[in-house]
Amino acid sequence: MAQIISIHSFRGGTGKSNLTANIAVAVASQGKRVGIVDTDIQSPGIHVIFGLDEDSFTHSLNDYLWGRCAIEETAYNLTPGLQTADGLANISGQVFLVPSSLKAGEIAKVLREGFDVGLLNDGFQELAEQLNLDYLFIDTHPGLNEETLLSIAISDGMVIILRPDRQDFLGTAVTLEVAQRLDVPEIMLLVNKVPQAFKRESVIEQVQARYGVTVGGLFQENEEMLQLASSGIFWLHYPEHPFSQEVHAVARQLMAEQ
Amino acid sequence: MADQSNMDDQNEWQLARHPSGKPPTRTMADLLFLPETERSLMNWLLRQQSATLAEVVAHLNQPEAMARNLLQELIDQGFMQVVESADEPEYRPKMAIRKGRKVPTNLWDALE
Ligand SMILES: Nc1ncnc2c1ncn2[C@@H]1O[C@H](COP(=O)(O)OP(=O)(O)OP(=O)(O)O)[C@@H](O)[C@H]1O
Ligand SMILES: [Mg+2]
Numbered sequence: 001m002a003q004i005i006s007i008h009s010f011r012g013g014t015g016k017s018n019l020t021a022n023i024a025v026a027v028a029s030q031g032k033r034v035g036i037v038d039t040d041i042q043s044p045g046i047h048v049i050f051g052l053d054e055d056s057f058t059h060s061l062n063d064y065l066w067g068r069c070a071i072e073e074t075a076y077n078l079t080p081g082l083q084t085a086d087g088l089a090n091i092s093g094q095v096f097l098v099p100s101s102l103k104a105g106e107i108a109k110v111l112r113e114g115f116d117v118g119l120l121n122d123g124f125q126e127l128a129e130q131l132n133l134d135y136l137f138i139d140t141h142p143g144l145n146e147e148t149l150l151s152i153a154i155s156d157g158m159v160i161i162l163r164p165d166r167q168d169f170l171g172t173a174v175t176l177e178v179a180q181r182l183d184v185p186e187i188m189l190l191v192n193k194v195p196q197a198f199k200r201e202s203v204i205e206q207v208q209a210r211y212g213v214t215v216g217g218l219f220q221e222n223e224e225m226l227q228l229a230s231s232g233i234f235w236l237h238y239p240e241h242p243f244s245q246e247v248h249a250v251a252r253q254l255m256a257e258q
Numbered sequence: 259m260a261d262q263s264n265m266d267d268q269n270e271w272q273l274a275r276h277p278s279g280k281p282p283t284r285t286m287a288d289l290l291f292l293p294e295t296e297r298s299l300m301n302w303l304l305r306q307q308s309a310t311l312a313e314v315v316a317h318l319n320q321p322e323a324m325a326r327n328l329l330q331e332l333i334d335q336g337f338m339q340v341v342e343s344a345d346e347p348e349y350r351p352k353m354a355i356r357k358g359r360k361v362p363t364n365l366w367d368a369l370e
C-alpha cells in the first residue's frame with residue numbers, strides 16, 4: 001500500500017512545489033517508486049521544475065477529471081530525464097508525475113464547471129495501484145479548497161510549509177485545526193525561506209512550542225535556489241548544499257514514519 | 259496536538275440541521291462541520307473508499323444497530339451512499355461535485 005503524503009501551506013509561495021519535487025526525488029533516490037500529483041488545478045506548475053513543458057505531455061489530470069482517459073495515462077515517468085548540474089542523474093528508484101494543465105481554457109473549464117471530488121480520490125488510489133507506488137505526494141493549491149481538503153483527508157502524512165512570517169504563523173494554525181478535524185495521522189512542519197541571520201534552533205523551538213507539532217526541517221533562503229528559479233531539482237544540482245542535506249533528512253523521516 | 263474536545267465546543271463548527279426532505283449536496287467543507295463520531299467515520303471511509311456494514315461495525319467496535327443508525331443518518335444528511343455490488347451492499351462517501359463558480363458567462367467564453 002502506498003503512503004499518501006500531501007504538501008500544504010496556508011499562503012502561497014512558501015516553496016511547496018519545489019520542496020515536493022526535491023523530497024519526492026530524494027525518496028526515489030532510495031530505490032522507491034514515487035508518484036506526484038499536481039492538484040493545484042487553478043495555478044499548476046510543478047511540472048515546470050521537472051522540465052516538462054505543456055507540449056511534451058498529451059494528457060493531464062484535467063483529462064482524467066473530464067473522463068477523457070484513465071488516471072495512469074496521465075502519469076509521466078520523469079526518471080530518465082532528471083538532470084544534475086553536469087548531465088543526467090542516475091537514481092535507483094522511479095518518479096512519476098501527473099501534471100495539471102497550464103492551458104487557460106482547461107483551467108477555466110475546471111473553475112467554471114467544477115468536478116467530482118470523489119473521482120480525485122479514486123484516481124489517487126488507482127494511480128498508486130497501477131504504478132505500484134511506495135509513495136504518492138500531492139502538491140496543492142495554497143489555502144483551503146475542496147481538492148485540498150480531500151487530499152488532507154486521505155493522507156497518511158501531511159507536510160505543512162511555512163515561512164517565519166506572522167501571516168504564515170496565523171494561517172498555519174488554521175490548516176492544523178482542519179487537519180485535526182480530518183484525522184490526519186502524521187503531521188510535519190517545514191520552515192522555509194528562513195533568513196540567514198535567524199538562529200536555526202530558536203526558530204525551530206518557537207514553531208514547535210507554538211503548535212505542538214514536530215518541525216521536520218528548516219530551510220534557509222538562498223541565492224542558488226533563486227538562481228535555479230524552478231528550472232530543476234535543487235538537490236541534484238547542488239548535492240552538497242545545506243538545503244539539499246535538509247531535503248534528504250526530511251525524506252528519511254518520511255520513510256521512517258510508515 | 260490540540261485537544262479535540264475543545265474544538266467541538268466552538269460554535270463556528272456547528273452544522274445547521276437540514277430540514278427534512280431531499281438530502282442536500284455535500285462537499286468536503288461540509289464534512290468539517292460534522293460532530294466527532296460522524297466525522298471520524300466519514301474520514302475513515304474516505305480512506306477506505308468504501309466498506310460493507312460488517313467492516314463498519316468492526317471499525318466502530320459498536321453494536322450493528324448503532325452502526326446502521328449512524329450510516330442511515332449520514333445517508334439522510336447527504337454524506338453517504340449505498341452502492342450495490344456483486345455480493346454485499348457497500349457504503350461509500352458521497353462527496354459532491356464541486357460547484358463551479360458563478361462568474362458571468364461571457365467572461366468564461368472569452369477564455370475558452
Ligand atoms: N529556500 C529558498 N530560498 C530561495 N528561494 C526559494 C526557497 N524556496 C523556494 N524558493 C523560491 O520561491 C518561489 C516559490 O516557490 P514554489 O513555487 O515552490 O512555491 P509554492 O508554495 O509551490 O507556490 P504556490 O503557492 O504558488 O504554489 C520559487 O521561485 C522558488 O525558487
Ligand atoms: Mg506550487
